[in-house]
Amino acid sequence: MPLLSWCNRDADLTRAALAPYRLLEPVAEMSYGEPDSPNMLIEGDNLDALKALLPYYAGQVKCIFIDPPYNTKSAFERYDDNLEHSKWLSMIYPRLELLRELMSQEGSIWITIDDNEAHYLKVICDEIFGRKNFIAEIIWQKRTSRENRAAVGSSHDTMLVYAKMEASKWKKYRNLLPPNDKGYGNPDKDPRGPWRSIPFSAQGFRPNQMYPIVSDSGETHLPPKGRCWGALESEFNRYRAENRVYFPKNGKGKPRLKRFPWEDEGLVPMTLWHAIDAGTTEEAKKEILALFQDVEAFDTPKPERLLRQVLEVASKPGDLVLDSFLGSGTTAAVAHKMKRNWIGIEMSDNARLFCSPRLRQVVNGEQGGISEVIGWNGGGGYRYYKLGVPVFDDTGHIREGISFEQLAAHVWFAETGTARSSSAEKSPFLGKHHGTSYYLLFNGILGDLTATGGNVLTKRILKALTKTEGPTVIYGEACAISSELLLESKITFRQTPYDIKAR
Structure with missing residues (x-):
C-alpha cells in the first residue's frame, strides 16, 4: 500500500x-x-x-x-x-x-474536507483505518448559488467515511435513511394514498416466473432479457386483484408494483448529498x-x-x-x-x-435547526x-494527588487496550481480560495505613486479594515475594510507575 x-x-x-x-x-x-x-x-x-x-x-x-x-x-x-x-x-x-x-x-x-487536502487525507486514512475499511467518499452540496470569484466555482465539500471493521461487514450496522415523500404520487387516486412504483422483475432465470402478462390495454409483456418476473403467476394475480399493479406508458410499459410509504423500510444512503436534504x-x-x-x-x-x-x-x-x-x-x-x-x-x-x-440553549429547548422537525423540546445536560x-510527572513518577480510580483506569487501558467502566468497584482486582487477572496496589486500597500503605506485594497482601483462576498480573510499589513463589502462583509483578506502559 x-x-x-x-x-x-x-x-x-x-x-x-x-x-x-x-x-x-x-x-x-x-x-x-x-x-x-x-x-x-x-x-x-x-x-x-x-x-x-x-x-x-x-x-x-x-x-x-x-x-x-x-x-x-x-x-x-x-x-x-x-x-x-x-x-x-x-x-x-x-x-x-x-x-x-x-x-x-x-x-x-x-471527516469533512475540501479539495485542498482531500486526496492526501484519503491516503493517510487508508494507512490508519485500512483500505478495506473505507466506506465512501460522500459529496455534500454546500452551496446552491454560483461562485463567480473563482476560475471554477466550488459548490461541494467531501466527507470521507471509514469504519473500524471492513466495509462489507459494517453494512449490517449502518442504518437506512428514513423514507421521504420523493417519488410518491397518486395518479390513479388510489384510496390508500400516494405510492411509488418498483419494477416487477428480478435478476436471474426461474422457469415458473417466465409467464406472459397481458395489460389492461391488451399489451402482452414478457420479462426483460436476463430477468424473470418478481413472483409466481398466482402471486401476481393477487397483486392485480389488490390494485397493486401499474402499467406505465398507458399500458404499453412493463408491469410495475405499487409501493406505499409505510412499506418502505428506508433508503440506502447515497454518495451524493444534495443541499435540499443536507x-x-x-x-x-x-x-x-x-x-x-x-x-x-x-x-x-x-x-x-x-x-x-x-x-x-x-x-x-x-x-x-x-x-x-x-x-x-x-x-x-x-x-x-x-x-x-x-x-x-x-x-x-x-x-x-x-x-x-x-x-x-439546546438543553433549554431552543427551536432552531432541526428542533421542530424532530420534536425537540429540551432536556438533559x-x-x-x-x-x-499529566498523570505522570517529568521524571515518570505518579503525580501527587492521583486517585486510585484514575491510576486504575490507566493500568487497565495499558494492559487491555479497553476502557475501564466508570461504575467498576473500588477494589485491587481490576478485572479479567482474555483469561488474565489484573490487580493494582495503590493509595492504600486495602485500608493499610502503614508507610507503604499496602502498596507492596507481600504474602499477607497476596492472601487478602480476591482469588481467581489463571495467570495474574499485579501492579505495586515493590514486591517482597520470591520469584519462585511468583512463578509457582502464575503471578507477574509489575512495578509502578515504571511498568505502566503507554499504548
Whole structure:
C-alpha cells in the first residue's frame, strides 16, 4: 500500500504515543442541566484531550464526526487554518490515530474536507483505518448559488467515511435513511394514498416466473432479457386483484408494483448529498446568527441537517458521538437533540464563548435547526471539563494527588487496550481480560495505613486479594515475594510507575 511522506513524518508517527495522559478536571460552574449527564464538553487542545479520554472511552464511540481546518490559507479568526501542507499533515495524523482507538468495533468516522487536502487525507486514512475499511467518499452540496470569484466555482465539500471493521461487514450496522415523500404520487387516486412504483422483475432465470402478462390495454409483456418476473403467476394475480399493479406508458410499459410509504423500510444512503436534504453552509451561518446575533459567524459551519443525516446513518439513540473539532458546537447540539450521548472538544475561547452557550440553549429547548422537525423540546445536560495536569510527572513518577480510580483506569487501558467502566468497584482486582487477572496496589486500597500503605506485594497482601483462576498480573510499589513463589502462583509483578506502559 502506498504511504504518504512529508517533513517530520517519522516524528509525527510517535506524537500520539508521546502525548501525556492528562486528567480531566470538571468545572461545576460551567456545567449545565442534569448533574449526572454523560455528555462532556472539554476545553483544551484536542490531542491531549483525546489521549485523556482513552482510559475511559477506548472502543466505545459509535460515531465520530470531525470538521478539521481545511488548510485553505483563508484568514480564519478562530482557527489557524493557514497551515503549510506538511504542518497540516503533522496536525491531523496523530489525532486520527487516537480517534481510531476510541471507535467502537461497529463505529465509523466521518471527516469533512475540501479539495485542498482531500486526496492526501484519503491516503493517510487508508494507512490508519485500512483500505478495506473505507466506506465512501460522500459529496455534500454546500452551496446552491454560483461562485463567480473563482476560475471554477466550488459548490461541494467531501466527507470521507471509514469504519473500524471492513466495509462489507459494517453494512449490517449502518442504518437506512428514513423514507421521504420523493417519488410518491397518486395518479390513479388510489384510496390508500400516494405510492411509488418498483419494477416487477428480478435478476436471474426461474422457469415458473417466465409467464406472459397481458395489460389492461391488451399489451402482452414478457420479462426483460436476463430477468424473470418478481413472483409466481398466482402471486401476481393477487397483486392485480389488490390494485397493486401499474402499467406505465398507458399500458404499453412493463408491469410495475405499487409501493406505499409505510412499506418502505428506508433508503440506502447515497454518495451524493444534495443541499435540499443536507442543508448548506449559508443555512448553517443563519442558524448560528440566530443564536449569537452580535457575533460574526464561523466561515465554514455545518448545518444541523447535515449532522442529522450523518447520525441517522451511523448511530442510534443512546450511542456515543464524538467531535474533537467542535467549532460552533453543531455536532453536540444535533446529537443532544437526537438523544445520543456526546463528547465535544474545543479550544479555550470557542468552548466558552460559543459551544457552551449554544448547548445551554439546546438543553433549554431552543427551536432552531432541526428542533421542530424532530420534536425537540429540551432536556438533559452536559458536564464541562478542562485539561488538568499529566498523570505522570517529568521524571515518570505518579503525580501527587492521583486517585486510585484514575491510576486504575490507566493500568487497565495499558494492559487491555479497553476502557475501564466508570461504575467498576473500588477494589485491587481490576478485572479479567482474555483469561488474565489484573490487580493494582495503590493509595492504600486495602485500608493499610502503614508507610507503604499496602502498596507492596507481600504474602499477607497476596492472601487478602480476591482469588481467581489463571495467570495474574499485579501492579505495586515493590514486591517482597520470591520469584519462585511468583512463578509457582502464575503471578507477574509489575512495578509502578515504571511498568505502566503507554499504548
